[in-house]
Amino acid sequence: MSKKLTIFLAVSMVVTIFISVIVSLNIGRKQFQQSTFVTKSLGSASPTDVGLNYENIDIAVGSRVLKAWYIPASHESGSVMVFHGQNESLSDWISAIEHLNQQGLSVFVFDYSGFGESQGEPSVAALREDASAAYGEFRKRVGHLPSYFLGYSLGAGILIDALSHNNMPANGVILVSPFSSIRDVAVQSGSVPRLFSFVVPNAYDNVTMVKSLQLPIHIVHSETDGRFPVWMAKKIYAANSNADLTIVPTPTHSDFLKSQHELGGAGEKLWSAVLAPMTSD
Template structure:
């Protein structure tokens, strides 16, 4: 009788432990999903800056993406030597890209930049699936405007993940080359690097925007540019992505900091020249 009761007690304790573990994992995954959503899709309202502030004319575009309307700008270059579809980073909108648009435009590139769902004045709620749909909708409008002009994809920061994810799922999205500026390796790596999750618990972070895995399916030439003083995504992340890509070229320069990529030349005061030269050089022959 005592032996049977001991066995029942042990079984009860084991089942209780298993139940506790299962509940803990489920709760942790839900928390991880919520944190992923909040930290990854940090949106920004549309500011007042436009390309006309730097003397450049542009087309204001509405893009239909499923049940929502996205906002975009198209900045054509006279006698364009190429055209670039931009995938911007988190906590950004079209207005943050005015100085970058000027740099690209001055090198003879037509520029198409759009705001993802929930960013700027674009409708909808951001998610991996929504941004994947946004990418294809933007690409369709981009191609309709540039015709047979040489084309490129430019992803910056989180935009590198959005871009690679889209290319992995939409085989019709093709271009002459892909440029990844300050790429992350994966959202899980970012979470570990920032200290928000311990490596042993990284499974609670959704394995989304895994550029290391996604880049393996890209057959287009890939140019990766990263700064030693990025301050947000360490160089090893770019190296990890470059190593996984069959046809990637990695350029590592000394500046700028991660958040300075979109600053004006005057604000940078010489910092970031090599970075931008590498980005532009990947899309132009000059």
């Protein structure tokens, strides 16, 4: 084999590997966008269905407008800003809003860009901006009330990312059924082998980002969560000395938003753990 041919083959191999990596990364980014930001239209349910008065809020974020609800408690003891999960919108939170409100908590919940009736397209950067703008509206309404953040499922990652990049003071953070990182989720779901997890964008790396947070962090996770196994919550807990972790036996991941009647006893321990940091004073 001539020297020129050897060089040609070596260069061809390097170019082929380079192109393969670029293609794989593009596929990974596309899969991340499609599998992470699963949006949902706003349903017909509203807080008035359960007898609650609420304020319908428009939040301007650049050229787009987000939709939010603020549901004040009749006897306010605290407030909570909710970061919901994927494939959810405001209307999916009626039962949870009612339960939080019954404990004296005024509730602020908003739809991210592209979710519900909020304008725009979802992305990590856009949702980070959404969180900052929504926090400003939340703070206007709750004043000096004790305030907390509640992030559920994907919302836990959006919340941790927002707190890592924005100045958003509060009394504490409650993470319900969080995931450790998007890469871990991709491997856990079988979307990519561990060896090739690098093709998935390293966004929402909660274990790394949570290390810098100074707020008290309360993590609640179910042993029977089949989507995000409990070891993910344990990794987040181990990464921050301000965190505590409560592991409950049930319910499954998607049951959190069910009504108390539907959950029965399965949700009692979960909700007790969620509410404890916000109602203990």
